[in-house]
Structure formats: C-alpha cells, structure tokens
Amino acid sequence: MTRARTAGYRDGMQPATHQAEFRHARLVEVYDAQNTWGPDDDYFLARAAEGPGGRVLDLGCGTGRLTVALADAGHEVTGIDPAGASLDAARRRPGGEAVTWIHGTSADAPADAFDVALMTSHVAQFFVADDEWAGVLADLRKALVPGGFLVFDTRDPRDRGWEAWHAPDDRDPVTLSDGRVVQTWSEVTGERDGVVDFTLGYEMPEGDELTSTATLRFRAEDVVRRSVEAAGFAVEQVDGGWGREAVGEGAGELLVVARAV
Incomplete structure (x- = not known):
C-alpha cells in the first residue's frame, strides 16, 4: 500500500471520508489505475x-x-x-x-x-x-x-505489513488513463489489538487534495x-x-x- 496522510489539512485539502477510495468517483479512477492485474x-x-x-x-x-x-x-x-x-x-x-x-x-x-x-x-x-x-x-x-x-x-x-504503509512524506505518482498524474501517500494513524487505522491521501491533477480513511482487522x-x-x-x-x-x-x-x- 502506497497511500495516505492526515497530519492536518492544508489549504485545498478536503476532510477525510471513510473508504472514499471506493465511494468517491474521482478516487475510484485512481484506485483502478493503481491496482492492475497481479x-x-x-x-x-x-x-x-x-x-x-x-x-x-x-x-x-x-x-x-x-x-x-x-x-x-x-x-x-x-x-x-x-x-x-x-x-x-x-x-x-x-x-x-x-x-x-x-x-x-x-x-x-x-x-x-x-x-x-x-x-x-x-x-x-x-x-x-x-x-x-x-x-x-x-x-x-x-x-x-x-x-x-x-x-x-x-x-x-505476524508479517506486520502495515508498517510499510506509514510513509507520509513519500509521494507515489499514479498515472490515470488520460495521462494525468495523481500524487498519493499513506499514513498509519492507529494500531491496537490487531486493528490498524490508516489514511490515504491524493493530490489531484486539478490541484485539490482528497483523503480516505479506513480500518482493517488483522x-x-x-x-x-x-x-x-x-x-x-x-x-x-x-x-x-x-x-x-x-x-x-x-x-x-x-x-x-x-x-x-
């Protein structure tokens, strides 16, 4: 996972939306470009x-x-x-x-x-x-x-894979089907008893920034x-x-x- 951050909202950043990567049409486009056949x-x-x-x-x-x-x-x-x-x-x-x-x-x-x-x-x-x-x-x-x-x-x-998701200062470019580029990042915001909270962040080509939060159980x-x-x-x-x-x-x-x- 190479996404997200929430260390405060900068100008133009929208409040985080729970699971927006699946529910927000603009972020669904990013998700598709990011997650190809594997x-x-x-x-x-x-x-x-x-x-x-x-x-x-x-x-x-x-x-x-x-x-x-x-x-x-x-x-x-x-x-x-x-x-x-x-x-x-x-x-x-x-x-x-x-x-x-x-x-x-x-x-x-x-x-x-x-x-x-x-x-x-x-x-x-x-x-x-x-x-x-x-x-x-x-x-x-x-x-x-x-x-x-x-x-x-x-x-x-036991693999503790979520530790690799915490990269709020690293940007991962994602190229959309029309050639536009979205900069993405990630941050783990909580960990307790097998439950991990994280945020995904997106700097959109239009200049605004969107975020998506989620919680996973391991x-x-x-x-x-x-x-x-x-x-x-x-x-x-x-x-x-x-x-x-x-x-x-x-x-x-x-x-x-x-x-x-």
Missing part, C-alpha cells in the same frame, strides 16, 4: 476453476477487474459491492454486461445459488468486529451449495480458522502466498480455501 488475480482465477461448479460469487467485487475476468473464463458470475461508485465503474468495464451486479452486502446474496464464493483484495479485513465477520461468513455459507468453496485472502499479522491464522469453521465450513487449505507457498514462507498472506459442509 498474481493475486491469477490465484483467485485458478481457485475458482477448481470449484465444484461454475456459479461464482465475488463479494466486495469493487471495480470488477477480477469479476469480469471470471466471466470471460466461462463462469456464471455475480458481483456484490456496497460502494455505488465502484460498482458503476465495474458495470462500465468492457465485458461487464456478462456479470450480474448487485449493489449491496453479503446479506443480499441469494441462498443456495453458488458453487464458489470469493472475497479478494483483503475484503475480509474490513469486517473489524467479530460479530460482523461472523455474520458475513454465515451469509456466505447460506449462499453456497453444500460442498461449495469459499476462498478469501487476509494478511498474516486476524491470526488460528482465529481465522475457528471463525470459518464456526460458520459451517471445513478449512481445506491455508496458503501463505500467491504461489501457494506455506504460511510464513510466501507474501505475508493467509489465503483460505474452505468447503461448505
């Missing part, structure tokens, strides 16, 4: 192909980069996201017409309708409270058929396993990296593959 997308695309059937739910689909690729690969895909600006961008993406898009949350997923459910881009970490996380897992269990696969990523807290592997199993899944694999390395030997990830029982 090894994580290859991982989830491959995992989806290993499921028991071709009906795939992408929960927290964002701007639809992977969602559309899943449809291109022949899956019957539904993308759900609560951020309207991100979902608007997903619908406009070439190939987006092949996806069923739902503006909503896990509670809006139809029951017994999917063979595979994915949560990518560390969506799982945005569910900070334990009861909220348990509710999402319960919704996904209802959405999957018996034997269906749940696959998601969450960062291993759950240890044993905590993740217990929560998934309590929701009615059997954990079949936990990888540590996008090349399916063992936990602790990959990219600081916990990549969970579980089966609905």
Whole structure:
C-alpha cells in the first residue's frame, strides 16, 4: 500500500471520508489505475476453476477487474459491492454486461445459488468486529451449495505489513488513463489489538487534495480458522502466498480455501 496522510489539512485539502477510495468517483479512477492485474488475480482465477461448479460469487467485487475476468473464463458470475461508485465503474468495464451486479452486502446474496464464493483484495479485513465477520461468513455459507468453496485472502499479522504503509512524506505518482498524474501517500494513524487505522491521501491533477480513511482487522491464522469453521465450513487449505507457498514462507498472506459442509 502506497497511500495516505492526515497530519492536518492544508489549504485545498478536503476532510477525510471513510473508504472514499471506493465511494468517491474521482478516487475510484485512481484506485483502478493503481491496482492492475497481479498474481493475486491469477490465484483467485485458478481457485475458482477448481470449484465444484461454475456459479461464482465475488463479494466486495469493487471495480470488477477480477469479476469480469471470471466471466470471460466461462463462469456464471455475480458481483456484490456496497460502494455505488465502484460498482458503476465495474458495470462500465468492457465485458461487464456478462456479470450480474448487485449493489449491496453479503446479506443480499441469494441462498443456495453458488458453487464458489470469493472475497479478494483483503475484503475480509474490513469486517473489524467479530460479530460482523461472523455474520458475513454465515451469509456466505447460506449462499453456497453444500460442498461449495469459499476462498478469501487476509494478511498474516505476524508479517506486520502495515508498517510499510506509514510513509507520509513519500509521494507515489499514479498515472490515470488520460495521462494525468495523481500524487498519493499513506499514513498509519492507529494500531491496537490487531486493528490498524490508516489514511490515504491524493493530490489531484486539478490541484485539490482528497483523503480516505479506513480500518482493517488483522486476524491470526488460528482465529481465522475457528471463525470459518464456526460458520459451517471445513478449512481445506491455508496458503501463505500467491504461489501457494506455506504460511510464513510466501507474501505475508493467509489465503483460505474452505468447503461448505
């Protein structure tokens, strides 16, 4: 993560908005330019192909980069996201017409309708409270058929990846599709008991500055396993990296593959 700061608002800087990177149309454009296809997308695309059937739910689909690729690969895909600006961008993406898009949350997923459910881009970490996380897992269990696969990523807290996000004095240029450049930065603003607060900052080409705040929960592997199993899944694999390395030997990830029982 190479973004954000809040050490006071300078002239022209707007007050920080919670998760504005997903909800503000101008920042969604930056997000898309910043987050292009990578090894994580290859991982989830491959995992989806290993499921028991071709009906795939992408929960927290964002701007639809992977969602559309899943449809291109022949899956019957539904993308759900609560951020309207991100979902608007997903619908406009070439190939987006092949996806069923739902503006909503896990509670809006139809029951017994999917063979595979994915949560990518560390969506799982945005569910900070334990009861909220348990509710999402319960919704996904209802959405999957018996034997269906749940696959998601969450960062291993032992890797302490958030320490690399604290760079309020470093600017990272992001080039938009029309050639304009946005300067981005980041700052961690709080850390307690596995919960990390951070702010993303953007110096826009028009001269104004926008900020986006967020909070993520870093759950240890044993905590993740217990929560998934309590929701009615059997954990079949936990990888540590996008090349399916063992936990602790990959990219600081916990990549969970579980089966609905």
